[in-house]
Amino acid sequence: MLLSSLHNPWYISELHILLRLLLALLLGGLVGFEREQSKHAAGLRTNILVCLGSCLLMLLSMYGFSAFVDEPNVRVDPARLAAAVITGIGFLGAGTILFTGKSITGLTTAASLWVVSAIGLAVGAGFYFASAVTTIMVLVTLWAFNKLEKRYISAKKEHLLKIKINHYSQAMLEINSLLVERKIVMRKMLLEECEDDGKGAEKGEQIILQFYITLPKSEALLVLLDKIKHLEGVRWVSSE
Template sequence: MEYVMLLRVVVAGICGLLIGYERKSRMKEAGIRTHFVVAAGAALMMVISKYGFKDLQGGTSIALDPSRIAAQVVSGVGFLGAGMIFMQRQTVKGLTTAAGIWTTAGIGMAIGANLYVLGIGVTVLILAAQKLLHSGFGWVASPKSEQLAIRLADEDGAMDALQAALRAAGITVLQFRAEKAGDGDSRELQLELTLKVPAASEAEKLLPLIQRVPQVLSVDVQ
């Protein structure tokens, strides 16, 4: 009987490993080891919760409530997933990874409860969805923020030209700071911009787009 339970933990770990490999291939915070341990650990807790406790009353083995440990796995893994979420360049990162950790725990619990088809089916579903939704659908891509330091010639119409180029590309200025530097004919504006870029594909075109403005002297990504 315990060998069958061990098999459930192994199968759950393999499902978690597959999801972790997909996350690792995208350079995400939690990879193969994290997802493997979460899935195997969740399956173990589910098996313990379901089969590990018996109460002998009058010589009869009576199973206790199998949900009491399993319920703690859901809340405990939620706390683990929160550690994957952080703020970078005014953009929240790690939400998908945190959700993946939580779902991986669910897969482990399903297999631990002897629901092999459900657990393996959800693993395939998650892998297929990640592959499909990372295939370049514009409506799926989340906006990104970029911080740039720009040296701009202090000439009439320079700021207007830069703003027009950004607006034409659908880029929004979130924060803006400007300082004047130099004197005489070498006057320039030193700008620090935080920009919201519509999609990942547009971010690659950001630097060439700004450099095409004649008054731009240099652009640095911070």
């Protein structure tokens, strides 16, 4: 009887359930630890809970309804709850995505939650090798590729500069000379006349200058903003 139970695809022992849940905790914790070190919203506990919950739901989907397998009017589909997990995790991931101005943050964290849920489902289904390899690949993607991205891609990121200057000053020529001297690429320039900060001033007394710049690797944005701020005729400068 015991031997037949062990070969039954609808049966799993308590020991194997415990091992799968512990493995889900470990793999989810590895990804969560990396996210926690990077100070992201979904950190260690969040990733562990997602992976554990996905694993439990997969176990429930596969083995929780084994008593009804032999019923003539019941059809057991182990993939049904798994599909619901993949859909439901989208709502949790959406909570980590933030839209601020013209930038969107949290997409990588949301994607990591989605992958962690898939890892949990794989562990629950018994795909230990696939779940372990996927966890390693996720860690390499989040850690190693992040280093490469900061070194080779982030340096080419565009910044939007907004500068308010006096209309009849030489600030515009000095700003242009400063950017050319530091080999900073500038594009999409926009000039907009505005009212002065003082009372009773007429429109056109000051100009808001907007343009996008790409900094060289050796150039620091804060240093550039400080130099522009101290130019004669510059009222304020901001960056996005």
